[in-house]
Amino acid sequence: MKRLAIALAAGAAASLVAAPSAAAEPTVGTAVYVQIRQSFAPVDGDDQCVGTSALGPVRRGSSVVLSEGGIATDSPKVAVGQFYRSRLSDGVCEALYITSAPMRPAFNVQFAGPGGELSPTFGPTPSEPVTYQPGIEQVVKVDIDLPPGP
Secondary structure, three states, X not given: OHHHHHHHXXXXXXXXXXXXXXXXXXXXXXXXXXXXXXXXXXXXXXXXXXXXXXXXXXXXXXEEEEEEOOOOOOOOEEEEEEEEEEEEXXXXXXXXXXXXEOOXXXXXXXXXXXXXXXXXXXXXXEEEEOOOOOOOOEEEEEEEOOOOOO
16 A cells, blocks of 8 residues: 555656756656654644644645755755655654655755745755665655654
8 A cells, every 4th residue: 555655656746847858967756754753743634644843844735855965954955845645653753755856875855834934954864775666766764853842
């Protein structure tokens, strides 16, 4: 079921991402898998959880911004992806974003809420190759353990 969801997400992402120009760097299907261990709230509906406090932008209608992985948080942006779904699993909020990005060993990751609000930048976060999911060639796993803010 999980593979089917990712395959559907890959197809949806392909329709959202504009074709790169001839001079642009080639991109591949990229999943951004987020695990929020704190700073989330359960919700009813299609999604099962949303981020809270500094992670408030992690919700339906939000985007993920991938930039060159490095110490500098102002590194060049290389991709913007769309929120696909969230769910609760073993007390952890899991969110999935889909995009098309150049192959990189690592990315900096930031979330932009529907109203333009931005999360902190996380990274550099390593990417991993994906060989088991058609349409997705790399995954960026972001494990966030920020305590809830006031």
